Amino acid sequence: MSKISPLAFIDPEAKIGENCEIGPFCFIDKNVEIGDNNVLMNSVSVLYGARIGNGNVIFPGAVISAVPQDLKFRGEDTTAEVGDNNKIRENVTINRGTAAKGKTCVGSGNLLMESVHVAHDAFVGNDCIIGNGTKLAGEIIIDDHAIISANVLMHQFCRVGGYTMVGGGTRFSQDIPPYTICAREPVAYCGLNLVGxxxxxxxxxxxxxxxxxxxxxxxxxxxxxxxxxxxxxxxxxxxxxxxxxxxxxxxxxxxxx
The missing domain is CATH 1.20.1180.10 (Udp N-acetylglucosamine O-acyltransferase, C-terminal domain)
Structure with missing residues (x-):
């Protein structure tokens, strides 16, 4: 049985799985599906089109599936999909997709630290770490096992390869190949991610x-x-x-x- 605060709002059309904890002042919209064993701390907003798997922990102030910050968006029926066993920290925002791809996807086993933004139609793989304040633009791809440090700015349409380390404060508008460390200003290849x-x-x-x-x-x-x-x-x-x-x-x- 799920434990739901009487101070939370859950639309009657929302689907909530088993053994979830939903804290006070959470808002769960219609056309939302949440799986089993999730923890939503206080003041989490899960909006129209969210699809959340199992075993996630979502911290206060996070907003999942808000409409895209894209002027081309015309209200199309899209989703923001989150896999299993993610930790989504305070004030993270994950926007839903546009007509371009129809969905934004965050895989499983990821840690999205405080104030990360995942824009429309982005794809984040599995077992990634995204540092505090990092902003991921629309239609980006991050492959599995990547580490992106704090306050990174990732340009739209870019891809980050697997097993990479992107240094804190880096901004980039080209792809970052797998297994590498990239950092500095302007961004540059700094060798292999040997420790990783x-x-x-x-x-x-x-x-x-x-x-x-x-x-x-x-x-x-x-x-x-x-x-x-x-x-x-x-x-x-x-x-x-x-x-x-x-x-x-x-x-x-x-x-x-």
Whole structure:
């Protein structure tokens, strides 16, 4: 049985799962679905179009599924989807989608720290950490296991690869390749995320292969298509190396150097 404060408002059309805790002054709109074992602390707003999975903890002042801050939005029926076992801290805002993609998605196992903003049609993967005050613009993609530090500004349409570390205060308008550290002003490639890769169990041999791939890409002194071909020829093939190549080949905004 769920524990719901008498000071919370829940629309009769909202669907609430089992064993949820909903604190005082929460507002839960119609066309909302909340799964099991969620904790909504006081003053959380869950608005039209929210889809929340299981086992999430949402802290005071968070707003899930507010209408997009996009002048092209015309009231279309869209969603903001949150997976399982996330921690969504104070004053986080996750806007719902627009006609562009129809939904904003935050995966599972993420920590979104205080005052993070996730804009319309964004996609945040699994097991990511997004630091205090970071702002994610519309239609961005963050792959799994990324760490984005505090007060980062991520331009619309950009992508951050998996297992990355983006330094605090960084602003960027190009893609950040997987397994790297990027920081400074202007933003630059600062090497591999060695600590993160070792914590995730990457072997020394695999880390060395990733390092060699980026050495060819960043320091090879040849055009990009030749550098990627050289990576294919000289670095032992693996899913991680293929991921790097495909990420860079598919980059639409270019990638950080």
């Amino acid at each position: 890769l070792r914590r995730r169990g990457f072997s020394n041999e695999l880390i060395e292969n990733i390092h060699n791939a980026y050495r060819i890409i960043y320091q090879g002194g040849v055009p990009l298509n030749e550098a990627l071909q050289k990576v294919r020829e000289e670095v032992p093939a693996s899913p991680e190396i293929n991921y790097i190549i495909e990420f860079i080949e598919n980059s639409k905004r270019g990638f950080v150097h």
